[in-house]
Amino acid sequence: MSNPQPIASRQSVLLDVARRLSSTQNLVELVDHILQRSREVMDCEVCSVLLPDGPSEDLLIRSTLDPINAMEVRVPKGKGIAGDVFSTKKAVNIEDALSDPRHFRPASDQSDLVTRAMVTIPLLDGDRCLGVMQAINPNHGSSFTPQDVEMFETFGSLIAVTLMRLESQKKAIQEAETRQQLSLASEIQNSFLPSPQVRLGEVAVETFYEPASEVGGDFYFWHQIDDGKILLGVGDVCGKGLPAALDMARGTTLIASTAHLCATMNLAEWMATLNKRLCGVMKAGRFIAINAMLVCPKSRRVWLCCAGLPGAQVFDGKAWREVATPGNAPLGISCAARYSETSLPLSTGRQWMLYTDGILEVQNSAGEYFEDRAFAATLQEAGGGEGFLPHLVSQWLTFARGSSYQDDATILAITDHSPPAPDELALSCHPDTLRLVRQFIETWSAYHGLNDEFTGLLVLGCDEVMSNICKYAYCSSSSERTAACRMESSAGAVRILIEHYGAGITNEDFQKLVAPPSIECRIGGLGLHVISEIFDRVDFRREEGRSVIELVKHL
Template sequence: MPANADYSGLLSLAGEISRESDLTGLLMKILTRSLPWMRVEACSIFLPDEETGDLLIHSAHGESAPQLAALRVPAGRGIAGAAMSRKQVVRVDDAASDPRVYKEADLATGWTTRALLAAPLLDGETCLGVIEFLNPVGRGFFTREDEQLVEYFAGLVAAALGRIRAQNAALERAALQRDLDLARELQQGLLPRKFPAHGESPAIDLHAALEAANVVSGDLYDLFFIEPGKLCFVVGDVSGKGIAAGIFMAMTRTLLRAVARPGLSPLEILARLNAELCRDNEACLFVTMILGIADVDSGGVVCGLGGHNPPVLVSAGAAEFAPVGGAPLGLDPGVKFAEWRPALDRGDVLLVYTDGVTEALDESGNLFTSQRLLSVLRGLVPTSAAEVVEFVSGEVARFAGSAERSDDITLMALRRR
């Protein structure tokens, strides 16, 4: 700063702006208070349009301020554009003869710009905008001392602007996180937490769990009695991740409950669900699915296959994959689905899962793989469906170690009592 200047007012303002939390109020305070120090007729602050890069007058002070409110300076144009692109203070002593001056501003306002001084608002290497002063009062042009003052002043403005933007961004992130947490709670609330007890299901023991990689999951599982003695169970995996997949998952579960009717087979339910999911599916999302109906008294099971990972049949310590068939739901209303009728003896387990299991990564980027899943299940003689789910979940967690989870994991085990 120039040693012979009086900066008491400027230093006082520095304290004021450090406590300001409203962006518009802050900028107007800066402009209003800066006029007496700079002894100018007008001043303004330009902020860039994030989409086009054009400079917009966010705040202005002076006789022409109302007309300037709608002014848009094309990217790189005008003295403000020069200051922003060069990241340096730009001084113009004779605006009428300088071709860089954006003269459309004077035409729009009736103002006559004689001299001007513009300084970039620098936050490190990032230029947040430009502050500009017009027409010094009582003198014909700006001085070197004015340049130094403006450069220091611009630093204060940039610091305040950066701080408020960071605060606003933090508030937005917090609000988004609250929304995501609520979405997660609502989505988790859709998942069944109570599984049929022995009295409800004498021949079938069933348990499931979902571990989401993101706040909102694209996996789903569901189970409900479609009619007395007939338990419908479902595992699905929506394409993609995040909010869109989570919304499609919730819609799929809702439509499933709507189309599943007593007397329908798994293939008929899948066909009806697919027709509904294909309606107005402009995002082209889809879901792979296995839908089964178990007779809880006899232990008989019928499955409809919709392009999902092959389930694993665990019997007497052996483990093998079931057939793969069908196609994903949501893309083509005319696709056909495959039927599979596993023969379950007492103690046999049917394990259905999503690809978050077989595609889980360890710290070195290695996949868990389908063959590893078979390997860990061989020799397993579980006493409950919950034991199977917890065992496989633990094996995947041990394999992954400290690696970040890349996909949702859903496991459902159906054990013949």
Template sequence: MNLLWAKLFTTLLLVALLVAVARSGRPRGLAIWAVLAGVLLARDLGYLAFGRELIVPLAELVVLALYLLWVRLFTGLQAADVVYLAVNFLALIAGAASFFLPWLPLTPAALSLLLLADVVYLAILLGLVSPYNTEGAEILMETRFVIIAGLFLVQVIGLLYGYAAPLIHNLLLPAAALIHFYVLLAYNRHLHAESRQAVQFYSTNLDSTFEFMENLGNAITAKIDLPRVLEIIIASAVHNIGADAGAILMVDEYEDVLRVRATRGIYPPLAPVPALARVNTAALKRYFQETPIPIGETILGEAVKSGQALLVRDAREDPRLGANREDDILFVSSLIAVPLVVSKRVLGVISTLKRAENRHFQDTDFQHLKTFAEYASITIDNLYTYLEVLEKRQMEREVDIAAEIQQKLLPGELPKLVGGSLAVHSRPARGVSGDYYDVLPLDQDKVALLVCDVAGKGIPAAMVMIMIRSITHLLVSPRLEAAATLTGINRGITGRIDVDHFATLGLVIYDQARRQAVYANAAHLPLLVWRASASKLLRVDAEGLPIGVEREGKYGQRRFDLERGDILILCTDGILEAMSPRNEQYGLKRLADVVQAACGLPANGLVQAIRADIERHAAGARQHDDQTLLVLRIE
């Protein structure tokens, strides 16, 4: 009976410990330990009932199999384990069978040999465990010596002395249970430490994220400055995860490359570097900042291409960082790269490095940077959108200012003519016009009519308009032909304006005494001439490039006689291209019809008629171009 007490006592203690562990939170693999305690209990009761020595090594077989399963909780089951488990299982069956079939040659010593082999296998497994290949390796590394040494000792003694001796039962087996106590206690302690760490991790993560958001908030309210925001992001990231260097690279707007947008510390290129750039850290920094990385190339390009975050704990184990192991100035010991992703679109990548030998990033650092990157991505994306809106708003404000300037450029009242009537209609699209028109009496007989359309809008376009107006006012004279006037305007403007604010300009000089007109055209619409005698609307055009394109541009002109009732119409595209709700253009044909119908009216009436007709056509549809119409009717 006394053979039972010591063992049973330790087994019951183990059960008590298990219950305590289970109550403090159910760790992974608790069931394994429960089975283990059950096996020990069954062993002791079985021994009490049958008194067979074989029971002890059979129970040990199960215990070792359970240890294997526990280790494999961390590393995952492998093919060789199946052999191990199968052999143990067969031995167990054979052992149980030998109770009833005494002729089976299964001795406790034979089982001890198998148990020793088991321990050796377990030793190899545990020996291979390292933080690089196993999650939660610490507990295995801490306890592996005791597990292996303890279990080995038990099996060796069992082999040498058998399991039946009272000393074994009273001392060795209860002592062996201490191994299980020790491992279970250590495991429990680790689980507690882990959960404490997790709590701490979340609270520091939260703190640093808040700090980061606060910094970022300040940067944004001061002035929207994307480079500054990126600098704050990388500085906070490097600081918070204790990195030595960091960089943010953004995907180029047009090309499939990454460009360095912000760095902190000395972040070397992650690829071979020309000797010239390795002279000193300043040269290296410059080289890194100025060399775009094709997406898909180097570890950063790959992270962007795949959209996957990556942790290279030890740079020695990643061949992609080969170049960073050989050269001191390029040295990298550990790397994290996290793509900046917003709704599946990769904006860029944030990366941090450790550069001191044998200092490596941990999983917690990796998690930290991922949290950071997520917040940073959303912030950057919002900033992009905001900047776009801002730019557009800025443009619209400029356009409003320009509209005011431009209103002052247009003639307040048209001059009265002896030989004709004049009228104008000008209507800007969306509040601003790129159109400019003018009527300039040159002498008693001659009058100049012009319509001009400047490309673009806003202040620059208004400036060009002012320049064209000033030069035109200076230049026009009764002695200067229309074509020569355009040549002069073009010379004055070209080279002084950005060519993207080119202008088209149609110029008519009408001589009331001779009833003769000359049309010169800088790529504006043809002049429309209503011939009263033929009841036809004709188009009169002349050669020439837009104003502001070619300094030496040549301009042609067309001269023609007019009769009473003839009508000259100068207009901009906005008239002929006025859109109906069904997206039909107003067109020359319809204009001709309305002119025919209203050709008896003086200029003013005609303009009203055309205007009303365009309005009927548009039927409230939004117009996207300015409409200007200048009409001269010969009386």
């Protein structure tokens, strides 16, 4: 039995270890150094450090018996004397570890060491245990003295401080790496988004995109198609972070690769095709909500298909209102999902807006949702024009100030800059001016997206009315043969008002003249039957010295 090391010698070792601990940053090198110097401090056969292995809290043993790349020795959570000290955070000094019921025999069986006396101490950071250290079999006696334990705890406090420093450094490095990865992911993600502002012929597109974190699950898209159509929309991927960003990349890629199909299929069919492809690449339980819009400047029509997002808003010249669209399931859930669309004239409004639910669901500091009252009020305040989106965004950001909203928010605004077709025509009633009425109706109908068959019926009916006015309303000596034609579109109908200052007929006259059809009438003959068949409502009246003919045809 050797004499115990002098206290001064042990303290010298402690000071040397402290200097080394303050400079090292490599955990493996640190543990090896700790083990070698701790054996000097404790003057024993073996010293071990047992550190928890992540969330399992199993303890991994590293001792002076093992080389650097030794096979891993694991003590399950709560097992052995070390597990007990790790749990209770109290040091234990035992003269005969083999006879202690807490002894974890599998660990000692993996070495030739015969364990006798053992002191085990916790490495503490306040109330948190970072691991434990063990000293086994003192060289200077059959057991460790209280002085040995005190020295070992002093040594352990140095180790705990160093482990905390390394843990903090490791965390800082990991956070820096995460920020770098997120920054790269954000840069990559943004590469999938098109320009936030673009002019596509007479259609201007402007967007607002605000991810809740560096990488988001929202996106927007616009694609010009060969036949002149424009496919636009916004999307919202379920979840957040990198998984949502990856699904966003999948979604935008598939949208870009299938957009050309809208040249030959309707919007609902395209959504069904996109859904099937997304079902093939997305993991179970994940999905993408999309609100898509297909614009055809040539036919002046708009198609909307909404799958899991709020409906589109349109400014009709007086107020913003939500477009009624069928509800559809988000994409990527079921290959069998069916999709429906709504078709409207592009002239329904000069401005349209698609947006994700992050716009509506943001809360202010009082816990109120933007959707409750502020959204509708802000839209009506903004009105139409180029400044409506900046106004909406400004009010939304002001509303959200001081809150911790956690959802991405996206807006895509579309403005139609096509010069509007005139809705009123003044002319002189002569047969050679009837072509002006035909051109006027055709131009107005084209702007409002009416099909050729419907337009042809309007032209035919108005041509009959104007012909009758030219023939019968004015006497041959009349020099003032003025007339006017005004067209209006309302919910589901077209209304035409034709006014003149010549002789007119009443509704009673009209009913007599059109029934029975075999009677030849002085005014218009069978032309009045054509008028009555084409229009759903015909009204003849006098107003303020002029004759007014009102014609209504349902769409």
